[in-house]
Amino acid sequence: CAVGAVAMALSGMAASFLGPLRALRGSLSPRLPAIAIAAARLAGCRYLGNSHRLLGVAALQVLMPALSPTMEKGNIVKWMKKEGETVHVGDVLCEIETDKAVVSFDSSDDGVLAKILVEDGTKDVTLGSLIALLVAEGEDWTQVEIPTPVHTSSPAQTAPAAVPTPFSSKAQHSAGKGEVRLSPAARQIVQTHGLEPSTAPATGPRGIFTKEDALNMLKHKGTATTPRATSTAAVQPSLKAPQAVLGAPLSARPSTPPISIPGQPLAPGTFTDIPASNVRQVIARRLTESKSTIPHSYASIDCNIEEVLKTKTELARDDIKVSVNDFIIKAAAVTLKQMPDVNSTWSSEGPRQLGSIDISVAVATDRGLVTPIVQDAASKGIEEISIMVKVLAKKAKAGKLLPEEYQGGSFSISNLGMFGITEFIAVINPPQACILAIGRLRHDLAVSEDDDGNHSLCRKEMMMVTLSSDSRVVDDELASQFLENFRLNLENPTRLALF
16 A cells, blocks of 8 residues: 555656646747757857867976086077977987087977977077977867966067167267266356256266366356256267367266277277187086196106007008097006006095096087097907097087987096197096196107117107196006006007907
8 A cells, every 4th residue: 555655646746747848848849940050050169079178288398308417508409390290209309409519309208299489599498498398199289278477488589689879969968967976076066057967078087077077068168068957959969079079188088888889990998798608608617616626736748659650550551540549549548447546536425436448538619628438448449449539529519419428438538739739738527537638749859779789869759648637536656657557558559459
């Protein structure tokens, strides 16, 4: 009985709901065609069913990377991908000039390059700055959501420096009025007679308008100036000789610095600021650090390279082209292997002896001095070293060195002999402990003795090398031993083949 009562109650409730629904259906029936047409039109709407696009497509941010340990900012040289192009992991997105070289920046994600925020040629982009946006493949990259605020600097957005042009007298009057410094006596004269001191040069120290200037101006009041109360028009003094117009002495000291005008001879005292590249800024900072924090010690020795030249000539007959510098690199590496204490760097905890002998070779480029590394030089032959140095030098001059090709190193060599320099002292490249400076080949006359004890004059091919060492790591005795062993190895090229 209870079940029957519940069933009757439910059927009554259903009937009460069905009645209004039938009435609603009857009222909407005439409008169904219009509703269908509206639904069809909405189906073609671009954003229907994609409401997230109303807020833009979510993007993956590409930040300015740190491509070297000492890099603080970099320059965007060139974008290798364009907006809308597909990007895969390992693809080169752009080329970035670091404090060492121009390095390719590879993508670490797949997607589509949606927006370039920092254009080609933009300089001094700080690490971590947003430079581009990626979206997933299949997304509408044109609707990428750009974060705000965002740094979108570009060369075109940077206002060009204003070109100095001659001022009109009115501009000079208004600009200099508040800058003229008056002596107490000059101020009294100016206020009493209503003079305008900004229209006349100040001859006092540091541009002070003196009593003599005020009296001189008062003397020529009727011809050169107008009283302050009635001054309505700008005076037009001659730009070439304002002192002569105002009657001031020719030795008067100008109150404003000279201005150089393009197309005209430079005015005395002008100068030009030359912007320093990232590489030169780092070189300047590291050289200053080296000379101010490292106790440099210097020692020199003469080396006879006659045997090196003979061996070089013999190898050339077999079409093996090597240079004297290649023998020097090999001799230095072999000497470091014989004396591992010299193959060290200085750290915050003290000397650190390195296991690998990596020779940094100084290469001069348009951007500054770069030191690509011949890694594990002691185990390489002369010909292999020669090939590596040529490849590294070419990449260094083109700015294409990879970070691992110039970072690190345990010992440096700088050779200025090809520039005719007899001898010089090089600055240590921290944290390394030594650098070897190589001078030019020179011809010396020396007395030689034959097997019979006869003496005669002969010509010897000599070369001066100078070792700069960090006294905290390599003391004077160790430096002297290194130079002696280096000389023996270089003067006997056959010994180099044993290592």
